[in-house]
Amino acid sequence: MAAEGGGGKCPIKRITQSVLVRLVWLHVLLFLSFLGLGSGHDNTASPSVRAASWSKCPLARASRFASTAFQHSPHPDALPVKAITCTAGPSQIHSASPPRSQFTLAAFPRTRTERDTPLRRRKPHLFMSAIDGRQSATADAAAPVKADKKRKENASNTLLNVHVIGLSHHNAAVEVREKLAVPESEWNAESARLCENPSVLEASVLSTCNRFEVYVAAADAHAAIRETIQALQERSGLSQAVLRRSLFILSGEDAVWHVLRVSAGLDSLIVGEGQILSQVRQCYLHGTEEDGYAGKVVARLLNTAVSAGKRVRSETSISKGAVSISSAAAEFSKFRCEMDNKRPFEGARIAIVGAGTMSRLLLVHLQSLGIRAITLVNRSMPRCLELQAEFTDMALTLKLADEMEDVIAQSDIVYTGTSATACIVTRARLEELGIGKAHPVMFVDISVPRNVEAECNDVEGVFAYDVDDLKMVVARNTALRRKEMLDAEVILAEEQDKFQGWQQSLTAIPAISKMQEKFEAMRADEVKKAANKLGGLSPKEMEVVEKLSKGIVNKMLHGPMSALRQPEGPEQKKRTLQILKAMFKLEKEMQE
Numbered sequence: 001m002a003a004e005g006g007g008g009k010c011p012i013k014r015i016t017q018s019v020l021v022r023l024v025w026l027h028v029l030l031f032l033s034f035l036g037l038g039s040g041h042d043n044t045a046s047p048s049v050r051a052a053s054w055s056k057c058p059l060a061r062a063s064r065f066a067s068t069a070f071q072h073s074p075h076p077d078a079l080p081v082k083a084i085t086c087t088a089g090p091s092q093i094h095s096a097s098p099p100r101s102q103f104t105l106a107a108f109p110r111t112r113t114e115r116d117t118p119l120r121r122r123k124p125h126l127f128m129s130a131i132d133g134r135q136s137a138t139a140d141a142a143a144p145v146k147a148d149k150k151r152k153e154n155a156s157n158t159l160l161n162v163h164v165i166g167l168s169h170h171n172a173a174v175e176v177r178e179k180l181a182v183p184e185s186e187w188n189a190e191s192a193r194l195c196e197n198p199s200v201l202e203a204s205v206l207s208t209c210n211r212f213e214v215y216v217a218a219a220d221a222h223a224a225i226r227e228t229i230q231a232l233q234e235r236s237g238l239s240q241a242v243l244r245r246s247l248f249i250l251s252g253e254d255a256v257w258h259v260l261r262v263s264a265g266l267d268s269l270i271v272g273e274g275q276i277l278s279q280v281r282q283c284y285l286h287g288t289e290e291d292g293y294a295g296k297v298v299a300r301l302l303n304t305a306v307s308a309g310k311r312v313r314s315e316t317s318i319s320k321g322a323v324s325i326s327s328a329a330a331e332f333s334k335f336r337c338e339m340d341n342k343r344p345f346e347g348a349r350i351a352i353v354g355a356g357t358m359s360r361l362l363l364v365h366l367q368s369l370g371i372r373a374i375t376l377v378n379r380s381m382p383r384c385l386e387l388q389a390e391f392t393d394m395a396l397t398l399k400l401a402d403e404m405e406d407v408i409a410q411s412d413i414v415y416t417g418t419s420a421t422a423c424i425v426t427r428a429r430l431e432e433l434g435i436g437k438a439h440p441v442m443f444v445d446i447s448v449p450r451n452v453e454a455e456c457n458d459v460e461g462v463f464a465y466d467v468d469d470l471k472m473v474v475a476r477n478t479a480l481r482r483k484e485m486l487d488a489e490v491i492l493a494e495e496q497d498k499f500q501g502w503q504q505s506l507t508a509i510p511a512i513s514k515m516q517e518k519f520e521a522m523r524a525d526e527v528k529k530a531a532n533k534l535g536g537l538s539p540k541e542m543e544v545v546e547k548l549s550k551g552i553v554n555k556m557l558h559g560p561m562s563a564l565r566q567p568e569g570p571e572q573k574k575r576t577l578q579i580l581k582a583m584f585k586l587e588k589e590m591q592e
Contacts, residue, residue: 160201160297163221164255165228165247166213169269172246174468178449179236182207183419187286191293193235197227202295204287204302206262208279209325209448209467210269215259215283217297221251256499259301260492263309265318266485269467270328271478272318275357277309300502308495315491318484326361326417328473329444330369332465333413335472340463341412341440351375351411353404354418355383358446362415363391373397375411377404379418409435413442416451427455436461504573508564511577514586519557523549 167177182190187205194203194214201224202217214232218224233243250258261267263280284302287294294302313319337345350371352359355378366374372394378384379401388396399407408414408425418424425443435441436459443464445452456464527549531537537545564576580586 160217160219161221161252162255162259162297162301163216163218163225163252164213164250164258165216165225165232166206166211167246167248168211168213168267169468170267171248174448174450174466175454176238176242176246177210177212179238180207180212180232181421181449182212183421184282184286187283188289188291188293190235191287192291194228194231195293197224197231199223199227202293202298203228204283204292204294204298206279206283208276209446211262211267213262215255215294215298215301217295225249253496253500256301256496257492259305260308260495261489263305264312264488264492265309266312266488266492269470269474270324271474271481271485273324274313274319275324277306277313280309281306297503301499304495304499308492311491311495312488316484316487318481318488324361324365325446325467325470326358327365328470328477329415329446329467330362330365331473332470333415333442333444334369336442336463336465337413340442343412346370348412349373349375349410351377351407351414353377353407353414353416353424353451354447355387356417356419358417359415360387360390362417362446363387363394367391367394375399375407377401377407405429405433408441409433409438411441412439413444416443416445417447418451420447420451421449423449423451423453425452425456427453427459430456430459430462435459505564505566507573508577511580511586512561512564515560515580515584516557518584518586519553523553 167180169177182205184207187207190205191203194200194205194216199218199220200216201219204215206213206215214228216224216228229243229247232238232247233240238246258267259280263277265272265274265276268276280302284294284299284306286292287302288299334345337343337348341348346369348371350366350373352362352374355376359376363374374394375397376384376387377399381398381400384396384398388398404424414425416425430436440461440463443452443456443462445464445466448467450466452464452466454464454466456462527545531542531545560580564580
C-alpha cells in the first residue's frame with residue numbers, strides 16, 4: 001500500500017527530490033550571480049557602484065530571497081578556522097623587472113642615489129616609540145613561563161602579519177650581537193618569554209654567529225614590536241641608544257623577503273655559505289616542537305624559507321666553492337701569518353679550542369691548505385676522539401680544557417670556536433702568563449659570544465681577530481658570486497609569491513566557514529522539514545538522506561570555495577569577498 005499522502009512514491013525519493021529542488025536552485029543562483037558579476041559589468045567601477053547595480057537586478061532579489069533560508073547557528077560539520085593572516089604588501093615583482101641585488105639592512109636607512117638603490121630594497125618600518133619603551137609592560141624577570149595557550153588559540157579569528165626584529169653583522173658590531181645571543185637549546189624558552197606579551201601571538205628565535213632575529217606574528221604591529229624590543233632590552237642590558245643604532249624592524253612583505261634571503265645565504269657574511277640553511281631549518285623544527293611557539297603563520301614562513309634555500313643551492317651555483325666562516329678564518333690567518341707571526345703558514349704551530357661544527361669545518365679547510373699537525377683542545381674527550389677518527393690523515397694532538405693555557409703558550413695561531421658565554425682568553429691572564437713575549441701569537445675567534453677578550457690586542461706580541469675582521473675574504477667572495485645572487489633572487493621571488501598567495505587565501509577562510517555554516521544549517525532544516533512531513537523514516541533511511549544531502553552541499557560549495565582559495569591580488573581578493581558577503585549577508589554575522 002502506498003504511504004499516506006505520498007502519491008505512491010518512496011519516502012526517500014520524495015525527500016531527495018525536495019532537497020534537490022531547493023539546493024540545486026540555490027546553486028544555480030550562486031553560479032549565475034558569479035557569472036553575471038564577472039562579465040557584462042564594469043569591473044573598473046568601485047565596489048559600491050557595482051553592488052548598487054547588482055542589487056537592482058531580478059537575480060539579486062531572488063538571491064536575497066534564497067539567502068533567508070540560511071540559519072545562523074553553527075554545525076558540527078562546519079570546517080573550523082584555526083588561524084587567519086592578512087596578506088603582506090600589495091607590491092608584486094614582474095618578470096620584466098631587472099634582477100634584484102643584495103641589500104644591507106640598517107636601523108636608519110640612508111639616502112642613496114637611484115643608481116645605487118637595489119631592486120626590492122625595503123625600508124625598515126621603524127617604530128621609535130617601541131624603542132623608547134612607551135606604554136610598554138615590564139616583562140617578568142623570573143624564568144620563562146609557558147605562554148597562555150588558550151590566548152594563542154583565540155588568535156584563530158585574528159588576521160596576523162609577519163614581523164622581523166633583529167640585528168646582524170650588517171649593522172651591529174660583535175660586542176652588541178653577543179649581548180643578545182641565545183644558545184640553540186634556549187631558543188624555545190626565549191620564544192616563550194616573548195609570547196608572554198599579550199600582542200605577540202607567535203614567535204621564533206634565530207641566533208647565530210652573525211645575527212640575532214625574532215620572527216613574530218601579530219595583529220597589532222606597533223604593540224607587538226614595542227613589547228618585543230622592550231623584552232630584548234631588558235634581557236640584554238643594552239641601552240636604548242645602542243638599540244636605536246643596531247636594530248632593524250621589517251614587516252609584511254619586507255619581512256618575508258628578508259627571511260628568504262637569510263635562508264638562501266644572500267644575507268650572510270659569507271654569501272652562499274651553507275650553514276645558515278641548517279640553522280633556519282633548526283629554527284623551524286624547534287618552533288614546531290611541543291614547547292615551540294611558531295604557530296601557523298611563522299611555521300609556514302620558516303618552512304617556505306627552508307624550501308627556498310634548498311632550491312637556491314640546487315638550481316644555482318652560489319654554493320659551489322663558497323667559503324664559510326671557518327674557511328674564511330683559515331684563509332685570513334694564512335694571509336696574516338707572515339705579517340704577524342713572521343713565519344710561513346705551513347710551518348706554524350696551530351691549535352683549535354673547541355670541537356663543534358665550526359672546529360670540524362676548520363680542520364677541513366686547514367687540511368686543504370696543507371696543515372698536517374694540529375692540537376685540539378676541548379672540555380671533554382669523546383668529541384675530540386670522533387674528530388681524530390675522521391681526520392686520519394692529520395696528526396691531531398688531543399688536550400683537555402685545563403691544559404689550554406699551556407697549549408696557547410706553545411702555539412703560533414689559536415682558533416677559538418666554543419659555545420662558552422663568557423671570554424675564556426683574557427688580557428689579564430695573557431699578561432700574567434707572558435704570552436707573546438717569546439714569540440707572536442695570533443688568535444682568530446669565530447665565536448659569538450666571543451671567546452677572546454677584545455683587549456687582548458693590547459698585549460705586546462698578541463694579535464686578536466674576530467668574525468668582523470674577515471671582511472677582506474668576504475668582499476672577494478661576494479664579488480665572485482654576484483651573478484649567482486641575482487639568479488637566486490629570481491627563485492626567491494617565486495617562493496615569496498607562493499607564501500603571499502597562501503596568506504591571501506587565508507583571508508577568505510572566515511567567509512568560507514560562515515558560508516559552510518549557512519549551507520549546512522539550510523540543509524539540516526530542509527531535511528528535518530521533509531522528514532517530519534513524511535514520517536516513519538527508519539534510522540537507515542535517515543542516514544542515507546543525511547549522506548546524500550551533505551554530498552550535494554559539498555559538491556555545490558566546492559567550486560566557489562576553490563575559486564576563493566585561488567591566489568589573487570589583494571584588491572581582487574577583497575572585491576571577491578565583498579561580493580560574496582553581500583550576496584549571502586555574511587558581513588553582519590561575521591562581526592558578531
